[in-house]
Amino acid sequence: MSIYLPQLATVTDLVDETPDTRTLRLELQDAAARARFAFKAGQFGEYSVFGAGESTFCIASPPTRQGFIECSFKAVGKVTTALREVNIGDTVGFRGPYGNWFPVDDWKGNDIVFVAGGIGLAPVRCVIWNVLDRRDEFGDVTIVYGARSVEDLVYKRELQEWSSRPDVRMVATVDPGGQTAEWTGEVGYVTPVVEKTAPAAANAVAVLCGPPIVVKLTLPVLAKLGFADEAIFTTLENRMKCGLGKCGRCNIGPVYVCKDGPVFTAAQLKQLPPEF
Amino acid sequence: MSIPPIFLTESTLRALAADLLGAGTQVIAPVAVEVRTSPSASASAACRHPGAAPVEIEYRVLGDAAGLDLGRRLPVLSLKQFFLPAHEALCRWRQRGTTVQVEAVPTEFAPQVVLAAKPCDSAALAVVDKVMNWDYADELWNGRRAATTIINLACPVIDESCFCTAVGASPDCTKGADALLTPVAGGYLLEATTEKGWAFLAAHAERLKSDAGKGGEEPLGHQAADERAAARARAAANLEIDAASVRAWIDSHFEDPLLAALAVRCNGCGACTSVCPTCHCFDIVDEEEGVGRGTRRRCWDTCQAPTFTLHASGHNPRDDQNSRYRQRINHKFAIYPLKFGEVLCTGCGRCTRVCHAGQDLVEILAAIDVVARRPSTTTPGAPDTEAAS
Numbered sequence: 001m002s003i004y005l006p007q008l009a010t011v012t013d014l015v016d017e018t019p020d021t022r023t024l025r026l027e028l029q030d031a032a033a034r035a036r037f038a039f040k041a042g043q044f045g046e047y048s049v050f051g052a053g054e055s056t057f058c059i060a061s062p063p064t065r066q067g068f069i070e071c072s073f074k075a076v077g078k079v080t081t082a083l084r085e086v087n088i089g090d091t092v093g094f095r096g097p098y099g100n101w102f103p104v105d106d107w108k109g110n111d112i113v114f115v116a117g118g119i120g121l122a123p124v125r126c127v128i129w130n131v132l133d134r135r136d137e138f139g140d141v142t143i144v145y146g147a148r149s150v151e152d153l154v155y156k157r158e159l160q161e162w163s164s165r166p167d168v169r170m171v172a173t174v175d176p177g178g179q180t181a182e183w184t185g186e187v188g189y190v191t192p193v194v195e196k197t198a199p200a201a202a203n204a205v206a207v208l209c210g211p212p213i214v215v216k217l218t219l220p221v222l223a224k225l226g227f228a229d230e231a232i233f234t235t236l237e238n239r240m241k242c243g244l245g246k247c248g249r250c251n252i253g254p255v256y257v258c259k260d261g262p263v264f265t266a267a268q269l270k271q272l273p274p275e276f
Numbered sequence: 277m278s279i280p281p282i283f284l285t286e287s288t289l290r291a292l293a294a295d296l297l298g299a300g301t302q303v304i305a306p307v308a309v310e311v312r313t314s315p316s317a318s319a320s321a322a323c324r325h326p327g328a329a330p331v332e333i334e335y336r337v338l339g340d341a342a343g344l345d346l347g348r349r350l351p352v353l354s355l356k357q358f359f360l361p362a363h364e365a366l367c368r369w370r371q372r373g374t375t376v377q378v379e380a381v382p383t384e385f386a387p388q389v390v391l392a393a394k395p396c397d398s399a400a401l402a403v404v405d406k407v408m409n410w411d412y413a414d415e416l417w418n419g420r421r422a423a424t425t426i427i428n429l430a431c432p433v434i435d436e437s438c439f440c441t442a443v444g445a446s447p448d449c450t451k452g453a454d455a456l457l458t459p460v461a462g463g464y465l466l467e468a469t470t471e472k473g474w475a476f477l478a479a480h481a482e483r484l485k486s487d488a489g490k491g492g493e494e495p496l497g498h499q500a501a502d503e504r505a506a507a508r509a510r511a512a513a514n515l516e517i518d519a520a521s522v523r524a525w526i527d528s529h530f531e532d533p534l535l536a537a538l539a540v541r542c543n544g545c546g547a548c549t550s551v552c553p554t555c556h557c558f559d560i561v562d563e564e565e566g567v568g569r570g571t572r573r574r575c576w577d578t579c580q581a582p583t584f585t586l587h588a589s590g591h592n593p594r595d596d597q598n599s600r601y602r603q604r605i606n607h608k609f610a611i612y613p614l615k616f617g618e619v620l621c622t623g624c625g626r627c628t629r630v631c632h633a634g635q636d637l638v639e640i641l642a643a644i645d646v647v648a649r650r651p652s653t654t655t656p657g658a659p660d661t662e663a664a665s
Contacts (some may be wrong), residue, residue, distance in 0.1 A: 004366040248557030
């Protein structure tokens with residue numbers, strides 16, 4: 001059987017996060033495959049609408065919740081536009097899980113700061129829930145999330161839930177001008193918020209994902225706070241097709257993002273050619 | 277196990293091809309194909325080869341043994357097309373309402389034989405085997421590789437664009453192949469180098485016996501060795517590089533202006549990646565074939581196109597042609613060797629010959645080799661970068 005053969009999955013729920021971002025919940029149709037399916041936080045898949053093609057997104061739901069997977073995407077291309085047209089009950093294709101993962105088990109006892117920008121919260125959300133579902137195993141949990149505007153914040157219900165939890169420190173911020181009259185969060189870019197709210201670096205790891213500019217500006221802030229490059233984890237986006245290390249598309253320097261990644265430490269990022 | 281080389285005449289070789297065809301085995305071999313292009317292109321081809329009919333050599337599925345071209349010229353496209361077709365089905369689907377059925381494609385293939393393959397083309401298959409099998413095994417590639425017996429024909433070296441010996445292949449190598457034919461007086465010497473090759477000789481022992489005793493083996497062996505050594509020397513005269521230094525230099529000079537300078541003529545048409553026996557990058561697309569059904573296909577793609585790496589957001593990590601050409605050089609001569617232990621190039625020279633802009637890989641590798649061997653990091657023609665590293 002070919003490694004390119006998709007599994008079939010049923011859309012069992014959908015949430016419109018923003019005017020152009022949607023989350024789909026998918027359940028594999030084959031009961032045995034569904035029971036067998038396992039993944040780790042940070043892995044991704046190839047999702048398809050038959051006739052439109054395949055597209056690559058992380059698995060945005062945590063491995064601690066079984067029986068389904070979720071993905072969140074912006075409708076910007078052919079496949080994502082088609083995925084935005086599907087309804088509950090429709091069939092889509094899925095291949096995966098692919099790629100490496102965040103070493104969550106290695107973080108037991110550590111404080112964790114999550115930093116995300118825009119739709120970059122999707123892969124981070126998977127790790128956040130994975131950690132919160134095993135809350136006792138970790139130290140302080142801090143979440144810093146920024147978006148261009150209040151309208152662009154994804155997972156709004158979950159942001160509320162995280163804010164109201166006593167065991168999570170949650171700060172959301174929107175770019176200047178992106179706030180509404182009711183907005184009670186921060187206004188400004190994520191970097192000063194990270195500087196203010198991050199835990200002491202001594203016993204902490206950082207998980208970072210967002211547009212290239214957010215990653216680029218946040219890395220020096222984390223460094224200034226004392227985070228070692230090996231304690232900063234991010235997940236890279238690159239255009240992919242196969243997800244299996246064959247088609248060559250996601251190759252940058254010595255890595256194939258789909259197989260050697262998508263999760264990299266800041267130390268590993270620094271070894272790569274400046275090509276992002 | 278080792279079987280001494282077998283002498284066979286050209287007519288026996290053609291009879292062998294006929295035996296295979298008669299038994300229903302698909303045979304792939306070089307054939308002369310009449311160039312069918314626009315009248316002006318035909319006219320220009322005729323001008324270049326005055327008096328000769330405008331023909332090109334192509335690997336084709338052989339219709340009859342007489343079509344086998346033994347002129348040892350270079351086929352326009354490499355053997356890649358028979359292992360990673362320009363486009364092929366990955367699966368088929370049927371959709372009715374909310375229900376979808378997906379049909380797998382077969383990954384087992386009927387046995388086939390390649391006759392008179394170019395050594396640089398068989399070697400390329402062995403190189404690409406690596407990427408097709410790290411962790412995930414590509415069954416479509418592997419299925420075709422397993423089903424195919426490849427018999428190389430030692431190459432005389434085509435022209436000054438050949439440089440197989442600089443990149444780990446040679447005009448008489450059997451890398452990726454199962455047997456080798458070498459021209460000698462009155463015919464060919466055939467020797468098998470793999471179990472598949474020995475099995476092939478055993479299966480056709482009757483036919484291959486027919487010329488026994490016609491050539492005295494010892495002098496023919498010397499003839500073959502001389503022929504092959506002369507070809508290796510011709511290829512080596514075109515280009516010699518220190519592959520390890522070239523790899524190290526490319527790996528450590530990502531933003532060196534020399535790489536941009538060497539890319540300057542490239543206009544990103546991607547012809548080089550199509551004709552390349554080792555370029556294997558592909559796209560996956562859905563093709564609708566009526567309402568509610570269609571085929572998911574993979575097709576050759578090129579790293580030289582801006583869309584290759586274009587993100588949906590509009591961001592493109594390689595948004596100019598310099599960076600795309602640099603990626604091609606990097607992937608072939610630094611990344612692939614570091615990852616898979618082999619240069620992603622067998623020196624066939626097709627990219628140079630096909631390039632309408634004049635990008636010449638022999639020239640480019642020679643230029644990199646010069647700076648790579650040089651102890652200082654000074655780049656010629658770029659005086660503003662003379663700082664020592």
